[in-house]
Structures are given as C-alpha cells and as structure tokens.
Amino acid sequence: MRVPPFATIAVLLTAALGGPVLAAGRETRIPEPALATAAQLREKALASDLGYRIVESLTTEVGPRLAGSEADARAVAWAVAKFKELGFDKVWTEPVTFPKWERRSESARVVGAHAQPLAVTALGGSPAGTVEAEVVRFPDLAALEAAAPGSLAGKIAFVDYRMERARDGSGYGPGGRVRSRGPSAAIRAGAAAYLMRSAGTDSHRMPHTGITRFDEGLTPIPSAALAAPDADQLARLLARGPVKVRLALDCGWDGSYTSQNVIGEIRGSQAPDEVVLIGGHLDSWDLGTGAIDDGAGVGLTMAAAKLIGEIKPRPARTIRVIAFANEEQGLHGGKAYAARHAADVAKHQIAAESDFGAGRIYAFSTSAPEHAKAAEAQIAQALAPLGIEHRPGKGGPGPDLGPFAQQGLAWAWLAQDGTDYFDLHHTPDDTLDKIDPRALAQNVAAYAVFAYLAASAEGDFGSTARPQPQAQE
Template identity: 55%
Template sequence: MKQVRQIARVLVGVAVLVGASAHAQEAELSPDIAATTQQLIDDALSDEVGLQFVEDLTTEVGARLAGSPDEARARVWAMNALKELNFDVTRVEDFTIPYWARTHESARVVGPNAQDLVITALGGSRATPDGGLEAEIVRFDSLSDLKAADAASLAGKIAFIDEHMYKTQNGAGYGLAVRKRSGCAKAAADKGGVACLIRSVGTQPHRMPHTGGMSREGALGALPAAALSGPDADQLTRLLARGPVRVNLDIGVEYADSAPSGNVIAEVEGSDLKDEIVLIGCHLDSWDLGTGAIDDGAGCGIVVGAAKLIADLPGKPRRTIRVVLYGSEEVGLFGGAAYARRHGDDLAQHVLAAESDFGAGRIWRFQSNFGEGAIPYADTIKSVLTPLGVSEGDNSAGGGPDIGVLSRAGVPVVTPGQDGRDYFDYHHTPDDTFDKIDPEDFRQNVAVYAAFTYIAAETGWDFRMSDAEMVGSD
C-alpha cells in the first residue's frame, strides 16, 4: 500500500517522468484529476463489485456457449445486473451467428491394448457416422509435418498432431500452438484422412482437454476433429511406439446457420464531451466445458468494476464511458464485427478502446497505440500505473480480439498486459472456474482500468494526435 500511495506524487510530477520532451507540459494532469485518479486506485484495491459480478455470473449462469440458450440467459442476467448497478444507459444490440454445439464425444483405442482416451471435440468439428469411425492413427510432430506428408500415408486414417505448447508471460506460446487447431482438419482432409486429433492447446499436465474453434467464421470444419488431453496424447504416442494403433472416434454435433446473439452495453454518461466514447470491453460468451471464469468472466468483472467506480464519483466524467460485453467472441469475433458495423459511422468519436480478455493475472505491462503526437499522454498514463507494478510498454498495442477491428479502423487502443503464465492451464477446459481467480490480482486489474479510463475520459486528450498536430509545434 505504501507503494500505491506514491501515485499521487507521480501524478503531479509527471512532466519530469515523461522526459525532456518539448511537449511534456501538455501531458500534465491537473491536481483535481490526479487526486481523483488516486482515490479510484485506492478504492479499486478493496473493491467488491467487479469480483461479485464474476462470481454471480459464473454461479447463476455458468457456461455461455455462443448462440446457445445459455448465452441468451447470460444477456438477460447481465442486463439486470447492470441496471442494478445504476449505469446511465443499458441495452442489448442483437445480431445472429452460425451455431455449433457438441452432443457427445469419445475416443477409444481398439484391439489388444483397448482403452479410453480423454478428448473434447473442437468447435466446428463435423460429426462422425453413427457409432463413430474406426481408423489407424498416423502421428505428426507438427502441422507443417502433416502438410508435408505423402498423401498416400494418410488415406483413410486419422491424423494426430502431437505438438506441445509452452508457457510464456505474454501468451505468445498460444499463437504458435493454436495453428494446429485451425489447420489440422483441412490438412488431413487434403491428404485423404478421415479425422484429426491434436494434443490440446494448453499447458497443464492433467487429463483435461482444451477445446476451441477451428474457424473464425463459425463454419463447419473439413473433418471430425478433437483435442486430446496432454496425458492422453502422451499415452497415444507411447502406444504408437509399440506398433500400429487403431482408434474409434465418436463425435456428435448440432449445427444451425443462424442463432441469436448480442452485445450487452452499459454507459456512464459524459458531460461536456459526452458524444466522445472511451470504450472498455470483454466478452460475455464462453466455451461450454467450464464456467467461463477466467475466459472471460474475469474481464467483464474488471471493466464493470472499473466503470462503476467512476460512475459513483460525485460528478460525471467529461467523456462517456461505454462498457461493452461482447457476444460470441469465442466462435469467430462476431460481437466485435457486429459492433463495428453498427457504429461504423461514429468510430471517429471513439477516442480510446481497451479490452480485458486474458484472465485475471496481475497486469505487468501497459502498451499504447496512439498517434506520435500523443505519446506524452501514454507516458503520463504509464507513469501513473508504475506504482501498481506495471512496466512501460511500447506503442504497438493490438488492443484485444474484439476491439482489433476498431484499432484497424484507426481508433487508439491500449493493452494492459496480464501475466499469462498460468492462463492456459485453465483456458477452454472444465477447470475454468471462479476459484482460479486471485482476488488481489483481480483488484489490481480493476485499479489499472479505472485509472486509465478515468484519465482518458476526464482530460479530453486527443490520442490520435500526429506530430504535426502537437501543441506548440511549428
């Protein structure tokens, strides 16, 4: 707490911390904004609203598969919860998506070493014939090896990609490992295969497979496809070392071309700059194996908790703060795309966007993506967050999955980077449950979001500013 108390001194002395820039004066915070930001941080570190939001969502609704009745129930629940929190505006913006759901799934080694394997179908998997399909397994170290294989070696067989995923703080290991999830079925089909198995895209050693979608368009994949838990992938590899292995794979699915979804929106209305939007978001849907606590109930609790702290201040912020609980992120970023379509004409009024969708680990780095003339503003915000243990990142933030479309349209974004070393132990598994959230780490997230959101809303700074537009430039 002593370290956090230093924030007030950092705020009022920020001109020094942003360096010797000729424009550092324009990045100073007023004493009033500095004091209010400090108070928001202090309050966030003992806040209960955000954490209660996650607990209630994951307890009273549970899993929220995109397009399902459970996701629809979550939208109703969220609307009621946000109204009870007295946000100025609450609404749902509806859209439709393709719908996929598993009905059953199993895999069993047949023959003299007969035994069950723990699997889960991948999103977009096709169904097997009634009773399943039985075929010989062909193992590959990577997706690249599968693509390079002789077609004759896979005809009528099941491809098995046994590529491992490794832990990283920023989640970079996921980007490498997830390629096999999206590519295996098509590559196997191209070689004449009848199905695809992959080692789960995850980092924990338990018999808990990770699901996830094969396509960002929500389309059915080329073949039946499933993920093996890590130990079962190891078991299958050991069996293959002893000779040929045949597996019966049985997957049932439901699919529809159109199902309802929607984005849930709440606002803290601004004052003199109320037509300008500071957007903070998360996604409300989840996969169906766990209760969607870290992915992404936590993100929703973080942004709701931060916005509620600002809403409870004595006066309105200058700009409107818009909280967006995106629908159907997991199966194709449909909520983000729907929001961009609906609000395409007023994206110029979106002055800043951020998304929490990487669990609830402590935020360790803060990246921006501002115009070059606005970098002193980023430096100011980063200096404010330093006493919370947040390091200064660069100016190449992506923002997050659902707001990526906003960033590409020119909306300035920030990425408060969470520590993701344990995230993929739980991500997309039955173990994604509320007990995996550390309350202290969660509240640090709320403090970070409350601080930068309030500064963005109250200062009126232009985060798109180019070098030529910098105040005091020639």
C-alpha cells in the same frame, strides 16, 4: 488534433483567466486534478471486491455460456440486469447473428490389444461422425502439411505438438494454428478424422476445446483435441506399434442464432457523446464456467466503470462497457460493433479489452500518436504503483477491438500475466476458484485509472476513420 467540446470550453475559460491556452495542435495532456482523483480511485478499487462479486454472479447464476445456446440468452439477460443493478445511466443491446454450433456427445478410445478410453473433446466447428482407424502421428503442423495427398487415406491424423508456456501467451500462436489449420491439412492428405494434443500448457486430464476452420472446397472431418496426458499415452502406444482409435463425435452446425452485444454507459459530464470503451466477451465455451475466459473481463470492466461513476464530478467523457457476443467462434460481437459504429470511430477516444484471464497486469502501452504520448506517459505514471511498467510500442488491441482498430480506433494494452492462463483456457477447469480476488482487484484498479484519465484528457488519443479497401466486384 481534434479538440473535443469540453476542451474548447476549458480553453476559453483558461484564456479568460489569463492562464495558458490549450490551442488546437498542442499535445494531449491530463489535468493535475484528474491525476490526483485517479490516485484515490486506484486505492478505492484495490480495496473493493466488486469485480470478483460480479464474476461470481455470472459464473454461478449462468455458468457455461456457449454462443447460441439457451445459456447465451440467459447471459444476455443477466448482463442487462447487472448493468442496471450497478446504476449505469444507459443500458441497451445490439443484435449479433452467427451460425450456431452444438456439442452433444464425444468419446474416443484405443481399440485392440491395449484397449482404453482417451479424454477428448470435439473442436468447435467439427462435424459429427464415428471413425475407427489407424492413427498416424506427426510432431507438428508443418509435418502434417508436408504429407503427400492421399497418404492418410482412411486413417486418423494425430498432431502431437506441445505448446510452450509464456507470460505473454506467445506460445498460443503456434498451438492455435494446430487447431485452426490442422484439420484442413489432414483432409488434404486423405485422413478420415483428426486428433491433436490440446493447445494448452497443463498436464491435467482435461482437453482444451476451441474453434477450428475448414478451408473452402474441403469436406469437413470429425476433429477433436486430446488432454495432454492422453496425447502422451497415445504417443507411447504408437512407439510400440500400430494403434487403432475409435473416435465418436455428435456435434455440428444447426442454423443461425441472434445474440446481443450488451452495452452499459456511465455518462460523461461535459462531452457525453465521446466515449472511452472498455469490456470483455460474454460468451464462453461449454466445458467450464467461463471464469477466466472471459467472466473476469466482463466483471472487472463493469466494476471499473461503476467505481468511476461514483466520482464527483464525473470525467468529461462517457465510459462505455461492452459485454461482447460470441468472441469464441469468430469475433462476431466485435465485428458487429465495428460495422454498426463505423461512422463514429472518432467519437471513441480510446478502447481497451480484457480477454486474457485474471492474472495481474504488468505492462501498459497505447497506439497513441506523437501528440498524445505525454498523456500516455501520465497514465503510465498513475498505473506504476500497481506494479505496471510502461512499455511504449508494445502490445495490441484486444480481440473484439481488432476489427474496429483496423478502422482507426485508438487502443490501449493492459497486459495480464498469462503464465498459467493456458493451463485453464477452454477446459472444464475454467472455474471461479481459479481467480485470485486480489489480482482481480488490481485489474479493476488498473482499468478504472486508465479509463478515468483517458476520459479526462484534454485532447485526443488519435482515433480517426481510416479509408477501408473496397470490395472487388
């Protein structure tokens, strides 16, 4: 077990006083005084509306924050200013470069005897184009992938898969694959354009956008998502006979753009070079104002760190908050951070990301190895009054933390109730009024308790650099 500098000092002091010694190799534990302070921090956070006020500021003053847009730059400036306003000790940015995708206009309509408009949105990464063609419906992705090459020549493929609602968001896997793999399957079958029922669980006339990909060697086709009621309408029309749709998209890639990961720190009192990392992503899709995805994550982690910074004395380690750039189009901010800090994995005690809305947190676990399980249990006990269950062995790192976790970063899972998350996700309905301030305060309390205790632990949570596979020449 790696013993941090502050723990070494504690060992020497304890030995001098004749008490028990924390020797190298002993289990990671959290001191009792820190647990008592965490209980006070928990109640203070529950009574605070700081997290909500930060989200209100971001969604009101910046609004939608599509990666690479003019609002992206304003969001970065907002985050830098907000960290400073909140009194963070150190604030800086790190560049993140990525391809720039733009949405300009989009429309779809049934043409012919039953002519009518359809509520539609282009998928991120779609090219521009106008296609008027007969629609062929498929009940799911597997059916489209089984279509014979050329069988959809000159037609529009329509995948009518209905995503399942789940507290843990597990229905998003199959729904998301319809968006990410469907267009390429349609191209292989010869389709001229692609439509899908939105990857969402609502019944509102609000289509869900999101990034899609085109397999290498394929020529991209216009690709879009229908709002759920419009997918139902199109399916009913198809049951009556052939249907022709005119899909017109003006969108596409336009060079590259450099945004920033925005980082703020509350410096630790004894081991400031070791960090507990929390955060969310700063960008959003352009249809709503990005309140639940992921203004909430940015706001609640900023607030949690601010509240920790008010504690005297501060925890031993530094609390680092990251507002990640361009998560939505490919985890660009998370990948850039992992690459830039690859040599410092072991300096990151543990990390947690909030990117699943603003619902109440109901479960907690970590990737901690056996020697840190006792500390994990201590944190879980401190979280229990918030209605959070300890579920060892469950969960995983947040999306932007995934690339760094693959390099050996220890992670914590604070599971939010996502029962309604995909009613709003990537839609025009992702706005501030959908956030329950009391639920957000519970999130702030949970992140504050977790980060404070992790930063106060005597011992580590298992972050250690892993050998990475070498690229083949």
